[in-house]
Amino acid sequence: MAIEQLFEALPLHYVQHALTKYGAANLGLTLLVTLVVGILADYAWMLYIRSKMPPGPLPWPIVGNTFQLPDVKPWIYFEELSKKFNAPIITFWIGRNPTVWINDAWTASDLLEKRAGIYSSRPRMLVFAELGSGQNNLVNMITTTQAQRERWRVMRKVTHQGVGIQQVRKYRDFQNDESKIVAYDLLKTPEYYVEHFERYATSVVSIVGFGRRVSDAKDPIITEVIAFMHRAASLNVPGKTFPMLMETFPFLAKFPTEIAPWKGGLGRRGKSYRGHDFFYSLAEEAANNPGHEDCYSKFVFREAPKYNLNPQEISSLSGNLFGAGSDTSSSTLVTAVLAMRAFPDTLIPAWEELDRVVGSDRSPTFDDDENLPYMRALVKEVFRWRSVAIIGGQPHAPTQDDYYNGWLIPKQTWVQGNVWAIHHNEREFPDPDRFNPYRHMKDHPDWRPFPGEKGYMTFGWGRRVCSGQALAEQGTWLTVARLVWGFKISPALDAQGIPIPVDIFNYTDGLNMRPRPFKVDIKPRSEAIRQAMVHEGEQALADLAQYEGETKYRMSTFYKK
Structure with a gap:
């Protein structure tokens, strides 16, 4: 469950009951413990997925590797990571979302050309797509359903x-x-x-x-x-x-x-x-x-x-x-x-x-x-x-x-x-x-x-x-x-x-x-x-x-x- 969904899942009557029974201080502690447990569970999920994906730097909870990005020209940084991990593709976490960077021509051909039927869709792009032209633009269109x-x-x-x-x-x-x-x-x-x-x-x-x-x-x-x-x-x-x-x-x-x-x-x-x-x-x-x-x-x-x-x-x-x-x-x-x-x-x-x-x-x-x-x-x-x-x-x-x-x-x-x-x-x-x-x-x-x-x-x-x-x-x-x-x-x-x-x-x-x-x-x-x-x-x-x-x-x- 995403962190931002954690408190949405708590029923209102649960919060009211806890406030009456334990008081404000204890409620705060309960919520803090719930938050910490949620973050740890979410991080455990990130690490589990990471263990199966291409190599890459260790992500932090919630923020992933975002703040490891250089200020400019991140493609050079990803090239260096590929050499460091001796892998044609690497995984880099933007927040809680893993991103895969292909740094090799033959791998790009194998995945994006030879498996084009699988890789022809787009991911969720919040900034470029959802806050912009969205699914009305051919460039952004997600194609996971037959209608799409x-x-x-x-x-x-x-x-x-x-x-x-x-x-x-x-x-x-x-x-x-x-x-x-x-x-x-x-x-x-x-x-x-x-x-x-x-x-x-x-x-x-x-x-x-x-x-x-x-x-x-x-x-x-x-x-x-x-x-x-x-x-x-x-x-x-x-x-x-x-x-x-x-x-x-x-x-x-x-x-x-x-x-x-x-x-x-x-x-x-x-x-x-x-x-x-x-x-x-x-x-x-x-x-x-x-x-x-x-x-x-x-x-x-x-x-x-x-x-x-x-x-x-x-x-x-x-x-x-x-x-x-x-x-x-x-x-x-x-x-x-x-x-x-x-x-x-x-x-x-x-x-x-x-x-x-x-x-x-x-x-x-x-x-x-x-x-x-x-x-x-x-x-x-x-x-x-x-x-x-x-x-x-x-x-x-x-x-x-x-x-x-x-x-x-x-x-x-x-x-x-x-x-x-x-x-x-x-x-x-x-x-x-x-x-x-x-x-x-x-x-x-x-x-x-x-x-x-x-x-x-x-x-x-x-x-x-x-x-x-x-x-x-x-x-x-x-x-x-x-x-x-x-x-x-x-x-x-x-x-x-x-x-x-x-x-x-x-x-x-x-x-x-x-x-x-x-x-x-x-x-x-x-x-x-x-x-x-x-x-x-x-x-x-x-x-x-x-x-x-x-x-x-x-x-x-x-x-x-």
Whole structure:
């Protein structure tokens, strides 16, 4: 029995009888003894379950291992625990709830891919899900019952209509044009490369979802939505401070949000929840726009009666496009620039290959992919070297008790893939912090076996793999190939002309991590290439003119009266 349920189970007449018979002092002692016995019984249960589960640090009563968490980047700590216990998976207790962290690629494949039928559900996520979009969002949906599984399949089917593997091939033309504009903008203001990447990534998903491109890097739809996504991503990182501390003490979530500052504004419903009504309104606005019949919002509203979609589901479906493609894609491109600056020798084979296959009169296209094996390997290494979704997205949960190597993984346990540890395992990736595209070329001595064909696990696993994977991979390959083809990334110089160093470990701390600001010098590789980028950029602007437009909504003012 949970500690918070202990006193609820005491009948009122028992308390009244004890108060009459023994007096207040004795009653207090009785209650204290009852509390201590309850805590000890609960702790005995924790230790019993712990003895059957994968190894891990000894939990304390009630709080588990919560306060052993580091202040930042817990995935590195879990990697160290895995090495300490010499186990591919470890158990770490968040309060009274055991969580299992997978720190090995082959184990992740065994559990989350090969046993996807068991591990396709979600655990209870109080902070990220229950106090947020709940079960209306495909990302959060628990699938332990037949009804839940059927609803999840409906939501996944509708999502794939927007960003599925086959569907995203239809987006290549405008994705290619938006990528050309990135190169064009870098010629003019290279110092704002982060803003250019954010504009590109947001514009692509905005065209997909709402039929409207984002032409200005200062457009609030970029700055506000990406800030919103950063906030959402932070709510999935285990922590010992509020609001994540509510996962350890869930009874604190029962307090009204208005009088509970530790909730950080979470838990407001309806119009007060930042996300639902805003994204629904964006989608509704696009659906009522007479142009661009193929945009995803029109499809969703057209199919809503068929699938009985409610407004919260429509909001989540449209909002997830930004989550799947804006912040993550732009962060990946920033990482690519950092890798190019820190490991310039890796660009020499890429330049030789691009000059041979593509030349200087045009930039790479999707059709060049099969003839650019090193370039393909370089992009794979970008995904591997510093994965954005560093813990593989939301946790999985088995729908039944499961055993792996003799260890128990109880039903509905929080199971998380530690992408950092997986991508930094010396067995598959010797000297893992070195950026080395040859790791992904099977005919090279640096190649090592890895589950699957991709060579990375950046986008998650099984039936819960990131819905935007195909769109992100497609756009990242093209844009990184165009960056490498078009530019030299050199050290920026300080006022004394001394090169400014970069730190390959200086990343943000959220679930979707990106490099903290760093300076580089970005210049075209040749005059012929510069002229080609100018010509292609101007043509791309003309091609994309059909998507110009503006929304009347701003997230920052949407809920203000």
